Each structure stands twice: as structure tokens, then as C-alpha cells.
Amino acid sequence: MSSIPDSNVRYHCMVIGNPIAHSKSPDLHQAFAKQTGITLSYQRQYCPNDVDSFTAVIEAFFAGGGTGANVTVPFKEMAFSLCQQRGELSEYARLAGAVNTLAIKAGKLYGDNTDGRGLVADLLSQGVRLKDANVAILGAGGATRGAILPLLDAQVKSLHIANRTVEKAENLTRLFDTDKLTFSSLTDLPNDIEVIINATSIGLSGDTLPFAKDMTVDFAYDMMYGKPSAFLEFFKAKHAKTSDGLGMLVNQGALSFALWTGKQVDLTNFHF
Ligand code: ATR
Known part of the structure; x- marks a missing residue:
């Protein structure tokens, strides 16, 4: 996990996956941040493919002030189980059996699926x-x-x-x-x-x-x-x-972004 970002950065987000180097999510969310006028840190987070590593990375991320995380292959089912055990799930995540978006809601881990x-x-x-x-x-x-x-x-x-x-x-x-x-x-x-x-x-x-x-x-x-x-x-x-x-990638991202920041992105003629 990288060091704590600048104190003037309000939103701290990441995408966690394995592999993760190819992910377009950081560019996408920075484009959303630019459009909505917020400051965002958004990192790619590699994680070994096992439950213990995944749980440890997620716990450390939110304990360190993380706002929200996108979850990609192969961790969507692990994220689902983690929220089932210790947090809450949206109806979409529950019926999907998978979580692609993590956030903190009322102090608890919250899993949604915006795909x-x-x-x-x-x-x-x-x-x-x-x-x-x-x-x-x-x-x-x-x-x-x-x-x-x-x-x-x-x-x-x-x-x-x-x-x-x-x-x-x-x-x-x-x-x-x-x-x-x-x-x-x-x-x-x-x-x-x-x-x-x-x-x-x-x-x-x-x-x-x-x-x-x-x-x-x-x-x-x-x-x-x-x-x-x-x-x-x-x-x-x-x-x-x-x-x-x-x-679909752009729209699922916009829904995650709205959950984390409360900001609606205008996707008319959107490019990133
Ligand atoms: P995801 O989580 O992205 O949906 P998945 O759970 O691995 O990925 O599902 C992959 C889907 O692609 C399955 O429906 C699979 O069909 P099977 O259930 O019969 O395995 C389908 N699939 C993968 N390779 C395929 C192929 N060569 N021909 C037809 N269907 C294929």
C-alpha cells in the first residue's frame, strides 16, 4: 500500500485486482474527479490471490482512511463474502453474489455491485x-x-x-x-x-x-x-x-464514483 496521500486530498480510492497493471479505472476516476472538481487519489492495488491477503489489504486500506475501492477479477466473490460476514450488501450485490464496489456506510463496510x-x-x-x-x-x-x-x-x-x-x-x-x-x-x-x-x-x-x-x-x-x-x-x-x-466500464465507474463522493458525472460526450 502506498503512503498516506496529501492531507488536502479528500477522497482516497483504489482498484484491487490480480493482475491489475492494465486497469483503466485510475484514468477513468481521475477524469470523473476533474469533471466534478474534486481532488482524488486513486491507486492500482495488486493483491495475492488468497482470502487472507485480500482481507488484510482491504482492512488496512479503510483503517488508513480509504474512501472506496473498486474490486476486480478475481476478488469480487471474496469482497462479497467479506461484506456478508462483517458488513452490508446492496440488493444488487446480494443478487449478483459479487461485489465490485466497496465503501464505508455508517461506519461499516458496504458492498455494492454497479456492473x-x-x-x-x-x-x-x-x-x-x-x-x-x-x-x-x-x-x-x-x-x-x-x-x-x-x-x-x-x-x-x-x-x-x-x-x-x-x-x-x-x-x-x-x-x-x-x-x-x-x-x-x-x-x-x-x-x-x-x-x-x-x-x-x-x-x-x-x-x-x-x-x-x-x-x-x-x-x-x-x-x-x-x-x-x-x-x-x-x-x-x-x-x-x-x-x-x-x-459499461464507464457507467459502472460513474455509479461507484457517485456512491463514494455523492457527485453525479455527466457522461454526455465523455472521453477519458
Ligand atoms: P464471469 O465471472 O466473467 O462471468 P465465469 O464465471 O468464468 O466469468 O463465466 C464464464 C462464462 O463464459 C461461462 O458461462 C462459460 O460457460 P460454462 O458455464 O459452460 O463454462 C462461458 N464460456 C467460457 N468459455 C467459453 C467457450 N469457449 N464457449 C462457450 N462458453 C464459454
């Missing part, structure tokens, strides 16, 4: 109609789990979860008390999907998704960014509108 709301905010800001839409999400890991409540909040007509391991998709539908959720394998998607979201880690493996060749949608969104996406190319070739996940 799914960041996704929905980005989709809406790009003019995507979610209300009454048939939406499909690919994958049944943490990224999908965190997106379900925000997509339901956006009043989708149906939300279909498709996954290579069908049982995992089925298990996710059981966590939510709604008949809007359905599930299938990746090759068995309904044919009335309007918005499709890739929340698998497939881009990292170099594999491609085994879609039916005649599948069409209005809008395709890949949660990944910064890499070519075979998923987006597939739908672009069919004249769908597409987007990578950079806006």
Missing part, C-alpha cells in the same frame, strides 16, 4: 429499447448473474440466459422470482430476440460462439472491450447495431 446497472445505463444511453424487449444474455457466470436484476428493473419483456453448460443457466433462473427468465444451450436460442448480450469469456479463449447461422437481432452488445469480437462481427455482418463494453 449490471452500468450495462443497462450504457445500453439506454445508446438508444437501445429494453422496456418490453426480448433480451438474451450469453453466459451464466458472475457477469451474467450481476446483469439480471438491472435488466429486470429495465422492464424487459423476457430475459433468456443461454450457456454452454445449460445447468448453470437453469440455476441462475432459480435465483429470481419471476417468470420472465428462460434458459437454454447456446445453440437453442429463441428466434424473437431483439437485444443480445455476450457475457461469456469466449473472446479470451479464441473460440467462436456456435450460433444458428440464421440468427438475427437488432442490437448486439459485448461486455468485453479493447479486443476484436467475433461475436460482434457476426451480428454486424447481419446489419445489427453493435457495441463493445467500454461504456
Whole structure:
């Protein structure tokens, strides 16, 4: 942990992960700080991948006056458990089973998850109609789990979860008390999907998704960014509108920033 920052710096934040060198969060939050006129220290925090190290780093950070932390791979579930044991969780974090934002609320550790709301905010800001839409999400890991409540909040007509391991998709539908959720394998998607979201880690493996060749949608969104996406190319070739996940990163960050500072960032024409 770096030394205590200048006394005139009011907000002390960090992103904790492993690896962490590539994280864009410090640049993002400094851009938010500049726009909202606050002074912020925001560091990248590497941590060994074990619970004891993670707990020790988080405790030291908040004991030293830390305002808030973003939590990234592979610590989101550990952060969830820590808040479950000694703090509080937002409804989004509870249903996501993961925490991407830590703060102190009424003297206690508080865990939120802004990823799914960041996704929905980005989709809406790009003019995507979610209300009454048939939406499909690919994958049944943490990224999908965190997106379900925000997509339901956006009043989708149906939300279909498709996954290579069908049982995992089925298990996710059981966590939510709604008949809007359905599930299938990746090759068995309904044919009335309007918005499709890739929340698998497939881009990292170099594999491609085994879609039916005649599948069409209005809008395709890949949660990944910064890499070519075979998923987006597939739908672009069919004249769908597409987007990578950079806006999700920006929006989830803006929600964390608001939790820590009380400041709302204006994301119109925002670049960082
Ligand atoms: P995250 O927390 O980012 O969601 P995860 O929990 O590891 O990551 O989930 C990764 C998702 O990508 C899973 O749904 C996984 O499918 P399985 O549940 O069948 O493992 C999906 N995935 C990863 N590689 C894939 C591939 N090559 N083809 C299809 N799905 C893949």
C-alpha cells in the first residue's frame, strides 16, 4: 500500500485486482474527479490471490482512511463474502453474489455491485429499447448473474440466459422470482430476440460462439472491450447495431464514483 496521500486530498480510492497493471479505472476516476472538481487519489492495488491477503489489504486500506475501492477479477466473490460476514450488501450485490464496489456506510463496510446497472445505463444511453424487449444474455457466470436484476428493473419483456453448460443457466433462473427468465444451450436460442448480450469469456479463449447461422437481432452488445469480437462481427455482418463494453466500464465507474463522493458525472460526450 502506498503512503498516506496529501492531507488536502479528500477522497482516497483504489482498484484491487490480480493482475491489475492494465486497469483503466485510475484514468477513468481521475477524469470523473476533474469533471466534478474534486481532488482524488486513486491507486492500482495488486493483491495475492488468497482470502487472507485480500482481507488484510482491504482492512488496512479503510483503517488508513480509504474512501472506496473498486474490486476486480478475481476478488469480487471474496469482497462479497467479506461484506456478508462483517458488513452490508446492496440488493444488487446480494443478487449478483459479487461485489465490485466497496465503501464505508455508517461506519461499516458496504458492498455494492454497479456492473449490471452500468450495462443497462450504457445500453439506454445508446438508444437501445429494453422496456418490453426480448433480451438474451450469453453466459451464466458472475457477469451474467450481476446483469439480471438491472435488466429486470429495465422492464424487459423476457430475459433468456443461454450457456454452454445449460445447468448453470437453469440455476441462475432459480435465483429470481419471476417468470420472465428462460434458459437454454447456446445453440437453442429463441428466434424473437431483439437485444443480445455476450457475457461469456469466449473472446479470451479464441473460440467462436456456435450460433444458428440464421440468427438475427437488432442490437448486439459485448461486455468485453479493447479486443476484436467475433461475436460482434457476426451480428454486424447481419446489419445489427453493435457495441463493445467500454461504456459499461464507464457507467459502472460513474455509479461507484457517485456512491463514494455523492457527485453525479455527466457522461454526455465523455472521453477519458
Ligand atoms: P464471469 O465471472 O466473467 O462471468 P465465469 O464465471 O468464468 O466469468 O463465466 C464464464 C462464462 O463464459 C461461462 O458461462 C462459460 O460457460 P460454462 O458455464 O459452460 O463454462 C462461458 N464460456 C467460457 N468459455 C467459453 C467457450 N469457449 N464457449 C462457450 N462458453 C464459454
